[in-house]
Amino acid sequence: MDFTISWIGALVGLAIVIILILKKLNPVYALFLGAIVGALIGGANLEQTVSLLVSGTQSVMGTVLRVLAAGVLAGVMMDSGAAETIAQAIVKKFGEGKAILALALATMIITAVGVFIPVAVLIVAPIALSVGNKMGISKIALLLALSGGGKAGNIISPNPNTIAAARGFDLDLSNVMIAGFIPAICGLIVTVIIASLLKHKGVKVTDEEAMNSAVDTSKYPPLKRAIVAPLIAVVLLMINPVGSLLGIDALSSFKVDAMFILPIAGVIGMLAMKQGNKILQYTTSGLNKMTPTVLILIGAGGIAGLISASDLSAQVVNIINATGISGTFLAPISGILMAAATASTSTGVILATGSFGEAILNMGTAPLAAAVMVHTGATVIDSLPQGNYFHVTAGSMNMSIKQRMGLIPYEAIVGATMTIVATLIYGFFI
Template sequence: MEGLTISWIGALAGLAIAIILILRKLNPVYALFLGAIVGAIIGGANLEQTVSVLVSGTQSVMGTVLRVLAAGVLAGVMMESGAAETIAQAIVRKFGGGKAILALALATMIITAVGVFIPVAVLIVAPIALSVGNKMGISKLALLVALSGGGKAGNIISPNPNTIAAARGFELDLSNVMIAGFIPAICGLIMTVVIASLIKNKGDKVSDSEAVEHEMDTSKYPPLGKAIVAPLVAVILLMITPVGSILGIDALASLKIDALYVLPIAGVVGMLAMGRANRILEYSTAGLNRMTATVLILIGAGGIAGLISASDLSVQVVNIIEASGISGTFLAPIAGILMAAATASTSTGVILTTGSFGQAILDMGTAPLAAAVMAHTGATVIDSLPQGNYFHVTGGAMKMSIKQRMGVIPYEALVGLTMTIVATILYGFIL
C-alpha cells in the first residue's frame, strides 16, 4: 500500500455510505466496513489495495481494543456487584430532595467517571430519578437532561472506551486525558444543573405507576465503603505517573503504568474488598460481554479511518481551513462533533476523528493533549441521535416516547457544547 493515495472524493463517499447504512439500521460494523471498501474503490484503489487499507486501519485501533477489553473487568465488577448502584444511591441520599437535580446529575457523572458506560450509568440511576421525580414533581424531560448531562460530564474524565480512544489516538497516557477533561466536565455539570432546573416543570411528569415499577431491591448491594474500593484503586494507580511528573519524582514518572494493567487490577481488588472473589469469572465474563459490541464498532471504525488516512482528505481540509482564515485550532472540536453526530456514538466519533483527522489536526500546530481534549469534548455534543443505541436505551429507561426523547437532544447538545467551548478556549488558546 506504500505510495497509495486515495482520492478525497472516495474517502468522503465511503464515509457518506457508512453513515447512510447506519441510518438504514444496518449493523454499524458492516456499515463501516462496506463504506471503507466502496470508498477505497471509488478513490482509485484496486481490490488488493482495498484489503490493505482495511487491514492497516483495523491494525491501528488494536491498542485501543486491548485497553477496552481490559476495562471490561472493572466495568463488570461495578455493574454486576451492585457497587455502582450503591454509590448512586449514597449521593442522592446525601443531597436530599431539595437538591435532587444536582444529586442525580452528580450521581450519573460519578458512576460514568468510575468506568461504567454512559447508557448503563443512566439505566442505573433512572429508577432513582423516577422515584425522586415523582415525589418532587420534576418532569421526565428535566430528569433525563440531568442524567444524560451528568453522564456526558463523567464520560470525558472516565477510563471508558471513548477516553481510551482519545488517548491512544494522540499517543498520550490515559490519565493525562482524564485529568485534562476535569475543568470542562465541571462546567458541563454546572450547565446540566442550570438547564434541568429551568425546565423542571416542562413536559410530562412521572406517574405513580412508573415510579413504583422502578423500585429496586438493594438488600444484596455492597456497603458504600466497599463499593468505592475498585474505582479508588483505579484512580490512585492511574495518577501515579502524572503525579510523579508534576512533583518531579523520576521513579514514579518513569513507571508508565498503563490502563491495560490498572483497570483489571482495580476490578479484582474491588471484588476482593466486597468479598466476591468467587464471582470473578462471572463478573469478568459479564464485563467482556458488555465490551464486545464496542470493540467490534471500534474495529469497524478503524476500517473507515484507514480509508480516510490513506486519502488526501486531511490535506484538503487543511487547505480549506487555511484559505478561509479560520484558526486551525477549531479542526479538532469540529471533527469530533461531526464524526460523533454521523455515528451517534462518542467512542466511534473519537476514533474516527483521531484516525482520520489526527495528523491534520497536529499539522495545524495543535498540541496532542489539546487535540485529544477538544476532539473528545466535541464528540459529546450531538452523539445521542436516533441512529445510535444511547437514544433508545435512555428513552426507554425514562419511559419516554420517541417524540419526547427527541425533545431532550437540544439540551444534551448544550451541555456537550459547553464542555467543547471550555476545552477549546482553555487548551486551544490559553494553555
C-alpha cells in the first residue's frame, strides 16, 4: 500500500471496536467495522479501505493455517477426557494441603499442552470447587489460581496466541515456547503466593456448588495413555531448538513446522488411548472449537491492516523517544495496549505484531525478544469484561460480575510479573 492513514483514524477505529464489543456485537464484525470506519476517518477512500482490509487479513493466513492444524490436538485433548485425567492426577499427587499450588499447576500444564485457557479453566473448575469447599478456600483465590496458572501455561503453549507471536516475527513456534518458560514459572510462583494470601477473602464455595460440580471420571483414559499426545507434541517441537542449543547437527536440522507436528501428535495420542474410531468426531470437534478463534484472527487482521497502514506506530515511537525511555519497552507496551483493547491475548498479539512489529525491530530489538515481550505483555489486562474469557471464567466459579471484576487487578499482577521478567531477560540481559 502506498498510502498512509492518520493515526487519529487508527485510534478511532480501535475505540469503535471496544464500544461495539461492549455492546455485545460479534467481535469479528466489530473488528471489521472498526477498521472500515477508522480507515475512512483516517483519510482513505473506499478502494483504499478495501485494499487495507484485504492486505491485513492476508497477513494472518499463516497463523490461521497453524491454528486450524492445532485443532486436531485440541479436539483430542478436550473430547477424550485426557485433559481432565492430567488435571485430576496433578491435584491428587499434591494433595489438598497444597491445593492452590496443585490447581494453578494443573491449569498451567493443561493450557501448556494445547488446551485453550478458558477451556482449561472450565476443566479444572469442578476440581477447584470441590477442593475449595473442603479446605474453606474463597472463590477469588481459587479462580486466581486457575487464571494465573492458565496465563503462565498460555505463554509456553502451542495455542493461537503463541503461534501468532511466532509468526508475527517469523520465528519457530518451539523457540517462542521455550523463551517463555522462565517468565511462566515466575507467573506461577506469584499466582500461588497471591492466591494463598486471598484464600480467606471473599465468598466461599457452598456445599451445593461443590455437589453440583461433581464429575464422573470413570470414562476418562488412564494417565499413561492421556499424556501420549502432549508428550509427543512437546518432544517433536523441542528437537530443533535442543539440537541448536547442544550443537547437534542431526537434531538442529530437524525443521518440521507445528502445522504438521500438532495434528500428528493428536492422532498418535488418539490411537494410544484406543480411540482411533473417533478420529472424525475429535477432528470435527477440534475444528469447531478453532473456528471462532480463526474468525477473530481474520477480523484482527483487518484492524491490524488499519493500524499498520497508519502512522500510529510512528507517533508511539516519537512519544517513547521524547520521554527518554528505552525503545525496548515498545514491545511489551504494544502487547499490553492491544490485548486490553480487545480483551484477548491472541487478538492482542496479532494487533501488536502486525501494527508495531516493524517499529519494534527498528528499535534494535531482536525478533525472539520482541515476540516474548509482546506475548507476555498481552497477558497483563486481557481479561476485561468486553472479552469472552471474563464471562466464561466467572460462570465456571458461579461468581457475579462484581466479584469477577475484583479479580482483574490480581490477574494483572501475574501478567505484569511475566512481562517484567521477560523484558529484563530478553530486553536488557540477553
